[in-house]
Amino acid sequence: MKMALASMRMHGWILLIAVLAGLLGAPFLASDYLLTVLILILYFAYAGQAWNIMMGFAGQLSLGHALYIGLGAYVAAALYVHYGIVPWVGLVAAVAVAVACGAIIAFLAFRFGVGGVYFAILTIAFAEFARIGFDHFRWVGASSGFFLPVAQYTSNDLWNLRGNPALFYYIMLTLTVAAFLLCRLLLQSRIGYYWQAIREDEEAARALGIDTFRYKMYAVVISAGMTSLAGVFFAFYYNNLFPEQVFHISRSIELILAPIIGGIGTLFGPIIGAFLLTSLAEGLHELLTAFGLDVPGAKQVFYGLCLLAVITLLPDGIWPPLARALRLTSQPSKDRGP
Amino acid sequence: MTVLLAISDLSKSFRGLRAVQNVGFAVQPGEIFAVIGPNGAGKTTLFNLIAGTLVPDSGTISFCAERIDGLTPDAVCRGGIGRTFQLVRPFLGLTVQDNVMVGALLRRKDVTTAMRRAHEVMRQLDLFDKRALPASALTLPDRKRLEVARALATDPKLLLLDEVMAGLRPTETDRMVEILVDLNRTTGLTILLIEHVMRAVMALARRVLVLHHGAAIAEGEPAAVVRDPAVIESYLGVEAVD
Numbered sequence: 001m002k003m004a005l006a007s008m009r010m011h012g013w014i015l016l017i018a019v020l021a022g023l024l025g026a027p028f029l030a031s032d033y034l035l036t037v038l039i040l041i042l043y044f045a046y047a048g049q050a051w052n053i054m055m056g057f058a059g060q061l062s063l064g065h066a067l068y069i070g071l072g073a074y075v076a077a078a079l080y081v082h083y084g085i086v087p088w089v090g091l092v093a094a095v096a097v098a099v100a101c102g103a104i105i106a107f108l109a110f111r112f113g114v115g116g117v118y119f120a121i122l123t124i125a126f127a128e129f130a131r132i133g134f135d136h137f138r139w140v141g142a143s144s145g146f147f148l149p150v151a152q153y154t155s156n157d158l159w160n161l162r163g164n165p166a167l168f169y170y171i172m173l174t175l176t177v178a179a180f181l182l183c184r185l186l187l188q189s190r191i192g193y194y195w196q197a198i199r200e201d202e203e204a205a206r207a208l209g210i211d212t213f214r215y216k217m218y219a220v221v222i223s224a225g226m227t228s229l230a231g232v233f234f235a236f237y238y239n240n241l242f243p244e245q246v247f248h249i250s251r252s253i254e255l256i257l258a259p260i261i262g263g264i265g266t267l268f269g270p271i272i273g274a275f276l277l278t279s280l281a282e283g284l285h286e287l288l289t290a291f292g293l294d295v296p297g298a299k300q301v302f303y304g305l306c307l308l309a310v311i312t313l314l315p316d317g318i319w320p321p322l323a324r325a326l327r328l329t330s331q332p333s334k335d336r337g338p
Numbered sequence: 339m340t341v342l343l344a345i346s347d348l349s350k351s352f353r354g355l356r357a358v359q360n361v362g363f364a365v366q367p368g369e370i371f372a373v374i375g376p377n378g379a380g381k382t383t384l385f386n387l388i389a390g391t392l393v394p395d396s397g398t399i400s401f402c403a404e405r406i407d408g409l410t411p412d413a414v415c416r417g418g419i420g421r422t423f424q425l426v427r428p429f430l431g432l433t434v435q436d437n438v439m440v441g442a443l444l445r446r447k448d449v450t451t452a453m454r455r456a457h458e459v460m461r462q463l464d465l466f467d468k469r470a471l472p473a474s475a476l477t478l479p480d481r482k483r484l485e486v487a488r489a490l491a492t493d494p495k496l497l498l499l500d501e502v503m504a505g506l507r508p509t510e511t512d513r514m515v516e517i518l519v520d521l522n523r524t525t526g527l528t529i530l531l532i533e534h535v536m537r538a539v540m541a542l543a544r545r546v547l548v549l550h551h552g553a554a555i556a557e558g559e560p561a562a563v564v565r566d567p568a569v570i571e572s573y574l575g576v577e578a579v580d
Contacts, residue, residue, distance in 0.1 A: 190443045197440040200429035209415035209444040
């Protein structure tokens, strides 16, 4: 668990620093297309990290995380479009709304003993409520969509989050690194131990004095708040929001693929998973286009095959065996650890 | 001397089956108290009532002169009662050390301080050398000791042990007895144990309560209790007496 960085070997550090340096320099070297792919990778790594807090650390399966993406996106976008409130202020409101919603859902579930699969269904239900609700919410465009003034490509305006891909790239990189550090800090403190105890055996955790209700609430609230920031980013990056897309269950599923494939409960898992999945899917798309093929749904089929392969061949995800193979960690016996 | 744990007139039924009926006893601070009885006598039910896993139908449970019946298991633990599970429940995906850390963090928010406590407890229970192993790699005797270590790390005033000797070989049983006696002597820890292994009960307990069909049929010093005709008939069997 805490072996993430503490027990990482020298060449692991060198590798990490090299990757970070490469990521920092990417906008100067990469083409615009490559940069958008990198943004997508970082976006999924960040959102996957946020989801991982709930599922990977505390063992609470959410299949409705698109709810928090959507709430973050709509709240920040609506404040910007209707009242001219800059996203840096809007994100505070976005996080507050997502946290409140997460707290309500978690309270209902945990107070009434809804767990496991039923909890997952509840998270889907709330995301669907939101999708249908926003479909009829005229103030933010209802089903015909909500649009932000399109960014001027040439000039960067950090304050209003208008600008070229490099700006968004650095914002997403900052978020991803911050999320990683936050998760590492959480895992290494009391809350992280308690979450993992709850994940492993809730009754045994209670017998050790853990107020499991409270700690599960913390997991949901932190995860929801972090996920909503990805939503704020989404709104200002894509400039258009459709409930049918933003809140759709396929979005929730897409979000959790990276941590599942990379390694649930690990710190590097969501990042590795996002990198592999997104780059391979984009590569596949490019390949098909090069051959003049246009296969709708090819990406989804590819995701499905990846998931199948990882679940059957590497049930712990790619990161734990990868870390062992690269000898990044000195204690290979800890399977669940990053 | 004030009583640490006082149980009076405690009853619990499951759909008409009276698992525990009108049981009462008191455990003094610093003593090792054993509850014995045949399978289905209500030992584990009694245990779960004390630990807060079950709520009694009637009767009271007081710990340190405060009522604890009806409290949740986590509140009971925070109050100073640590428990083990008859069927061990280690956090399989965590290392031995992290398992014990979860217990140690109850009274220490700081990870470094908790780690010191975890190391101390792991040394006491012969688990220190295995601290980096995942709990899933442990054998049953080690898992039993881990169960005790985790509960002990929460610094209980009273430790509830649910058949920690079951499934152990005689030498392993003797080692566990040794560890518990040592803990009791050096730290003054009070222990309430449910046990089938009479070898351990005789070596450990200062007083014994015998349950049969949910009711207490005898209480007293181990040597006297095992000669009690009612106990011999219901539990030990006639051949147990030489």
